Amino acid sequence: MSYNIFKIIREGLRGNKGWKKTWRNPNIKKKYDVIIIGGGGHGLATAFYLAKEFNIKNIAVLEKNWIGGGNVGRNTTIIRSNYLLNENEAFYEFSLRLWESLEKQINYNAMVSQRGVLNIFHSDAQKDSFIRRGNSMIINGADAELYDVNKIKSIYPFLDYENSRFPIKGGLYQKRGGTVRHDAVAWGYAHAADKLGVDIIQNCEVNNFKFKSGACLGVETNKGFIKANKVGCAVAGSTSLLLSKADMTLPIESHVLQAFVSESIKPIIPGVITFGAGHFYISQSDKGGLVFGGDIDGYNSYAQRGNLDTLEDVCESGLALMPTISKARLLRMWGGIMDMSMDGSPIIDKTHIKGLYMNAGWCYGGFKATPASGWCFAHLIAKNYSHSLSENFKLDRFKNGYMIDEKGQGAQPNLH
Amino acid sequence: MIINHPLLGPRDLNEFIYYGDASLLKRPKWDDKNAEDKFYKYLYLRKNIAGIHKELWFHQQGDRSWLVVTRNTKNHEIIKVELATEVVKGLDKQYEQNK
Amino acid sequence: MNKINRIKSSLIDTKKEINFIFNDKKYIGFKGDTLGSALLANNVKLIGRSFKYHRPRGIISHGSEEPNGLVEVINDHYNEPNTKITTVELYEGLRAKSQNCWPSVKYDLMSINNKLSNFITAGFYYKTFMWPSSFWEKIYEPLIRKAAGLGSLSLSNSSRNSEKGFLHCDVLIIGSGPSGLVSAYIAGLSGARVILVEEDFIFGGSLNSETFTISDMPAQDWVKFIIKELNKLTNVKLMKKTEIIGMFDHGIFGAVEKNKYKKIDQIFWKITTKKTLLCSGSTERLIPFQNNDLPGIMLSNSIRSFVNRWGVKSFKKVLLFTNNDDAYSTAMNLIDNEINCIGIVDTRDNPKNVNPKINVYTSSQVINAHGNLKLKSVDIINSEGKIINVECDFLGVSGGWNPNIHISCHTGVKPEWNNKILAFTPGKNNISTHLETAGSANGKFTLNECFCDSEIKIVQILSELKIKPKKFVIPMIEKDTFNIDPFWFVESGKKRKWVDLQNDVTVNDIEIAYNENFRSVEHLKRYTTLGMGTDQGKTANVTGLAILAHLSNKLIPEVGTTIFRPPYVPVSLDAIVGSATYKNYKPIRLTPTHNWAEANGASFTESGLWLRAEWYSQKNEKNWRETVDREVNSVRNSVGFCDVSTLGKIDIQGRDAQDFINKIYSNGFAKLPIGKVRYGLMLREDGLVMDDGTTARMSEDHFIMTTTTINAESVYRHLEFCHQCLWPEMDVHLISTTDAWAQIAIAGPNSRKIISKIVDSEFDISNENFPFMACKELTICSGIKARLFRISFSGELAYELSIPTQYASSLVSYLMEVGKNEKIIPYGTEALGVMRIEKGHAAGAELNGTISALNLNMDKMVSTKKESIGMILSKREGLRLPDGLRLIGLKPIDPKTQLTSGSHLFNENDNRKPENDIGYVTSSCYSPTLKSYIALAFLKNGTERFGEKIKVSNPILKKETTAEICNPIFVDENGDRLRG
Structure with missing residues (x-):
């Protein structure tokens, strides 16, 4: 069913009894053209674009739990395209453009809100690197502005300009950056993909692949074998586990990233803001909760929870930037499993097995990448060669020395 | 987390810095035939185990020991903590015996 | 302002009056009151407005589960929003006001939402506001945001005094109700190091709300007796007003203590414990029926608590609604205190052991509530299907009990469904054995069971700790039963039935979510916002789950459960940070000559945690550039020194x-x-x-x-x-040895002159015997141990002198003295930077982690003939591109045009497209030596292009200029000066 204000009024008058399923619970077919493993944001987006842009109709998305339960449902909802390296910037700018037209495409209000993303800097060296980054953004067609302290004061009058350990010297601002209602992205893509005939199958866990002479024939699941011409994996933190079934060892470590939300308070923070002298970023949701986070805990983990030290570090950094929020109360904290790659950039590539494709290594930047990741992965699966925007995100770049290392940290995932 | 340092006893997580999989102890020989490929695999590829994982931690705020910690990545339970030097010496011995 | 009479309670001291203000009106409470009990005793029923529909709401509970009774507490310097009135201990002069209402809590204009509720049900916003897309940010969202949020933060930066601390123990016991007290006492007597924490401002938990006797003492007195005994034990630490935030790996708990210690308002404790016993009790739940959110409708045990603990007398005509035995205790307590208890509406057909004094409507349900801003009457449907209207001012509801299992979930353990008590109990902790649960938190809903369970658990814990448990005779009480029938919500009626009172989630919302296929618990929660409020779903979650189970025709455990995440109760951010705020956010590292530099006019800059002198301004200098130019010229023409101890x-x-x-x-x-x-x-x-x-x-x-x-x-x-x-x-x-040795760079053509004045005479530092790149251990100033290195970052004849840190400050003073004739000057990091750029030395901006030796034109410095870290992988194709980036110098065509770091490089005729982007500027400065701006940059194939022109583009600063590509060594290419 399609959604609009008239439906809401009609249903409101009829006691809201007529709403249909946002997506169906279909029976599993014996065979699909394409199976996407992973009903998260990337998997659902891939299925949607396969159906919409690449004209493939017989698609299933297999989700081991409930759709949108991975990182798309446990992130800090930020979208932006403020990258340093051209390989990344071009891709994320494409993603931001897809966000801008997303709601019309999927007929679902994911509350894409371009409230502005501000990265604060505190030293001349940091300023130089933000200028370089801002220039990359502009060169790639994105928007970027350099704010001085007075300009920052005009939008964020309550930051600590007087007593801070690391004085604020300015910021890099992207007006088109912002936030999106994260869960709604999964539901919206599911809704739109379902309308195009994609089968979304929840509680269906893939246990293994079936291979024959170097080609993938389908997947073994807890609901039986399902045949497929092509299989795409979009399982984020579980990628290493899943692809170990295909004898692959990957340049990926799984790490836990925590996120935090405060009690609901009247709006004070208009956009997204990041601290430059510590790990902290924050925005305020439409419900009024302060949504914030910091660095990953820093050790390999598959437990969806972190430790106290990170909470302390994040809060200390947050209050160093904006002491005003000190009386807000932390309401909930949770952890997600990040597929941290060896250079901090993603992998969208074929594998050594014919018909098996992978999409992984999103580190903690996966949410904002959702539309572009889905599009480029769909392109790769449909056409069997990379989209021009993701052609650098190849698996063999580590072997050949073409790393895309935004932070320059080298082969240590927990530093990216 | 509490890491039970073999020399210093139980110590809090915030004294330590994490590096990664203890396979980083097994650095290939530089003059091997396929050294480049071996080094690539050594440095970049990770088993990324969900379960019992041997990994390297540095006691930054302590005695500066590198430790090999055996930890379950699914629930963070720590099973064993050893000095990296001891582990490496053990590995070398194994290597000699296998020769 | 009338004095309000109270029922006698040992926990309310009516001799000690406390004045407080709510919504600008003055009231009086007593010592022992919470803000909630004092307001209720003063007959204030309307506290605030609900989140979405701005429905009038009153207090429903007496603890941290409270979803409705939220206020802003106003202090002199800041507000504390969303404060639960049921947990605030009343203090003299307390000021509070209702939140989320305008202009007042009685007349709230936003309650228009209530009229529109049919159109703004769960998830309505996902289905509209999509056209036109620019309207979302401009119109729709600002409207939504305007309505969002509960209380407001004051924009003041004033802070409470917070500290952090560490505690260690054998057994941590969370909660001081019957189970916590008995366990702590046994563990304490047995000699274990025990910490007992309690969130309330008195110990005793549920016992403070009861009137039965334990060991021949009234429950409240028994609590005092046990606490007195525990206080005698030096191995037991009792901590009230202490909230556990959560359980983390390996027995670490975060806790916030709000007892005041002198000037400290709150302490964030990290408690490390060997074992933990969770005795956090249980929370009563509501039964949704039409209009069940009217002020006056409360939890049955909370009414009991307000009567017994706080002596609140405001209840005039009380009706109870239950599916279990517990409401009967409330009824008896009301009757004993001569409060009109009209009766109990029991959904069960045959409740057992009913006291004849109680009027019971069996097989009946409360189906609707009436009243405007407060409860006036309810409709009951009795066993014959007849609807009766009953007048009452309070309705106590008991839909059963949920064990407070939250903390047991924090390390990822899923709760288990117990069909006998119709609730979740802690799952088996197969991960670690740190945590056990006892008492009603473990689903033991009678006091005798609680005591027995606690004894078993604590004895087990002690034996695991290899501590011999001391015998303790467990008290038993008479008449102690708990029976419950499943009854989750009232089906009849079309009006809204409230499940989550704070977030305004109704039974109908859950139905909509179900129909739209949001059938997983997590989907339900996220779609309807059920359980996402400040009460963290303590009263709503399980009821919501049961309704979902009912809709999907499944058993509750089949529908699933949600894992509770930390914190157990919301905790203010300033409590977590302790004193690490403002300037104390991170430590400051000072160089050994910091004080000297400060006294000599230095400005400082951050370099990591260090503060370093960036330049030393003189009075006549108009700006920093003038200062830096002078410093550079002095070094290049005579001599200067710089503290480089931070290396x-x-x-x-x-x-x-x-x-x-x-x-x-x-x-x-x-x-x-x-x-x-x-x-x-x-x-x-x-x-x-x-x-x-x-x-x-x-x-x-x-x-x-x-x-x-x-x-x-x-x-x-x-x-x-x-x-x-x-x-x-x-x-x-x-x-x-970074901190042990100070290092001073002394640079400039006259540097040898200076050095020879301070180095003891037996050491020969002539150019022949101490040439460039020499080093030596020697003594200076008559016997002070030092190390001298003849190295140069500036490109001049230069030395670095290393001395034990404590001499650094004297040394620089002395240098100023001996260098008078040469006009020696101190120089800062900025001049240091200018000189290294002039010399083409790579520094932090160039060594950015993506750069190879080849990029730095230092390919020859990677020997392939020996083993070294990184050599093998530096051979990879991507690191050896023949036309890859090379470090180069740039000179603007017009020397007065600044070249800014962060600019990108393009060929002169190329437009600014990513595919034409061939490099970037890393460092730039004005070179007083060349009298021109200069820069270092990485440029593709750059070393092959010296003399060519290139476009230096800085669109973010709206600047573009042309520069000449040159050798990155601008000054003294052959190094004659440093060898001189």
Whole structure:
């Protein structure tokens, strides 16, 4: 069913009894053209674009739990395209453009809100690197502005300009950056993909692949074998586990990233803001909760929870930037499993097995990448060669020395 | 987390810095035939185990020991903590015996 | 302001009056009151407005589960929003006001939402506001945001005094109700180190709300007795007003204590415990029926609590609605206190052991509530299906009990469904055995069961700790039963039935979510916002789950459960940070000459945690540029000095020290003579540059390595890794001496003159005997141990002098004295930076972690003839591109045009497209030596293009200029000066 204000009024008058399923619970077919493993944001987006842009109709998305339960449902909802390296910037700018037209495409209000993303800097060296980054953004067609302290004061009058350990010297601002209602992205893509005939199958866990002479024939699941011409994996933190079934060892470590939300308070923070002298970023949701986070805990983990030290570090950094929020109360904290790659950039590539494709290594930047990741992965699966925007995100770049290392940290995932 | 340092006893997580999989102890020989490929695999590829994982931690705020910690990545339970030097010496011995 | 009579309670001291203000009106409460009990005693029922529909709401509970009774507490310097009135201990002068309402809590204009509720049900916003898309940010969202949020933060930066602390114990007991007290007492008597924490401001938990007797004492007195006994035990620490935030790995708990210690308002404790016993009790739940959110409708046990603990007398006509036995205790307590208890509406057909004094409507349900701003009457449907209207001012509801299992979930353990008590109990903790649960938190809903369970659990814990448990006679009480029938919500009626009172989630919302296929618990929660409020779903979650189960025709455990996450109760952010705020956010590192520099007019800049002098302004200088130009000119023409102590210094000793260093640096170090220094390039294992610096050989087996300031720690860690993890057989000893040795650079053509004045006369530092790259241990100023290195970052004749830190400040004063004739000056990091750019030395901006030796034109410094870290992978194709980036210099065509760092480079005729982007500027400055702006940059194939012109583009600053590509060494290309 399609959604609009008239439906809401009609249903409101009829006691809201007529709403249909946002997506169906279909029976599993014996065979699909394409199976996407992973009903998260990337998997659902891939299925949607396969159906919409690449004209493939017989698609299933297999989700081991409930759709949108991975990182798309446990992130800090930020979208932006403020990258340093051209390989990344071009891709994320494409993603931001897809966000801008997303709601019309999927007929679902994911509350894409371009409230502005501000990265604060505190030293001349940091300023130089933000200028370089801002220039990359502009060169790639994105928007970027350099704010001085007075300009920052005009939008964020309550930051600590007087007593801070690391004085604020300015910021890099992207007006088109912002936030999106994260869960709604999964539901919206599911809704739109379902309308195009994609089968979304929840509680269906893939246990293994079936291979024959170097080609993938389908997947073994807890609901039986399902045949497929092509299989795409979009399982984020579980990628290493899943692809170990295909004898692959990957340049990926799984790490836990925590996120935090405060009690609901009247709006004070208009956009997204990041601290430059510590790990902290924050925005305020439409419900009024302060949504914030910091660095990953820093050790390999598959437990969806972190430790106290990170909470302390994040809060200390947050209050160093904006002491005003000190009386807000932390309401909930949770952890997600990040597929941290060896250079901090993603992998969208074929594998050594014919018909098996992978999409992984999103580190903690996966949410904002959702539309572009889905599009480029769909392109790769449909056409069997990379989209021009993701052609650098190849698996063999580590072997050949073409790393895309935004932070320059080298082969240590927990530093990216 | 509490890491039970073999020399210093139980110590809090915030004294330590994490590096990664203890396979980083097994650095290939530089003059091997396929050294480049071996080094690539050594440095970049990770088993990324969900379960019992041997990994390297540095006691930054302590005695500066590198430790090999055996930890379950699914629930963070720590099973064993050893000095990296001891582990490496053990590995070398194994290597000699296998020769 | 009338004095309000109270029922007698040992926990309310009616002799001690407390004045407080709510919504600008004055009231009186007593010592022992919470803000909630005091307001209720003063007949204030309307407290605030609900989140979405702005429905009038009153208090429903007496603890941290409260979803409705939220206020802003106003202090002199700040507000504390969303404060639960049921947990605030009343204090003299307390001021509070209702929130989320305008202009007042009685007349709230936003309650228009209530009229529109049919159109703004769960998830309505996902289905509209999509057209036109620009309207979302401009119109729709601002409207939504305007309505969002509960209380407001004051924009003041004033802070409470917070501290952090650490505690250790054998057994942590969470909760001081019956189970907590008995367990703590047994553990304490047995000699275990015990910490007992309680969130309330008095110990005793549910016992404070009861009237039965334990060991022949009224429950409240028994609590006092046990606490007195516990206080005698030195191995037991009692902590009230302490909230546990959560359980983390390996028995670490975060807790916030709000007891005041002198000037400290709150302490964030990290408690490390061997074992934990969770005795957090249980929380009563509501039964949704039409209009069940009217002020006056409360939890049955909360009414009991307000009567027994707080002596609240405001209840005039009370009706109870239940599916279990517990409401009967409430009824008896009301009757005993001569409060009109009209009766109990029991959904069960045959409740057992009913006291004849109680009027019971069996097989009946409350189906609707009436009243405007407060409860006036309810409709009951009785066993014959007849609807009766009953007048009452309070309705106590008991839909059963939920054990407070939250903390048991914090390490990922799923709760288990118990069909006998119709609730979740803690799951088996197969991960670690840190935590056990006892008492009603474990689903033991009678007091006798609680006591027995606690004894079993604590004895088990003690034996695991190898502590012999002391015998303790467990008290037993009479008449103690708990029976419950499943009854989750009232089906009849079309009006809204409230499940989550704070977030305004109704039974109908859950139905909509179900129909739209949001059938997983997590989907339900996220779609309807059920359980996402400040009460963290303590009263709503399980009921919501049961309704979902009902809709899907499944059993509750089949529908699933949600894992509770920390914190157990919301905790203010300033409590977590302790005193690490403002300037104390991170430690400040000062250089050894900091005080001297400050006294001599230095400005300082942050460099990591360090503060370094960036320049030393003189009175006549108009701006920093003038100062820096003077400093550079002085050094280049005469002499200056600079504190470079922040450089990392690593002392390397041992028989294999030379071989070790030879493996660390990519360039050869095998043949460094004693008394010589060499520049070293350090790669990461991936073949990119990690750091650079110098290493001096002081003797056969003693080397001193310097690193950049920023990498001091990571290089040291890397060296320890290489030694301990890769080559433990090498005889090498490493120690970081960064803080032990001060290092002063003395640079300029007159530097030898100065050095010779301070070095003791027996040491020959002539150019012949102490040439460029020499080093020596010697003494200065008549016997002070020092190390002298003839190295140069500025490109001038220069030395670095290393002395024990404590002499640094005297040394620089002395340098000023002996250098008077040469007009010696101190110079800061800015002049240092200018001179290194003039010399084309790579520094932090160039060593950005993506750069290879080849990029720095230092390919020859990677020896392929020896083993070194990073050599092998530096051979990869991507790191060896023939037309890859090269370090170059840039000179603007017009010397007065600034070249800014961060600019991108394009060929002159190319437009600004990413595919034409061929490099970037890393460092730039005005060179007083060349009288021109200059810059260092990385440019594709740059070293082949000296003399060509290039476009330097800086669109973010709206600047673009043309520059000439040149050798990055701008000054003294052949190095004659530094050898002079």
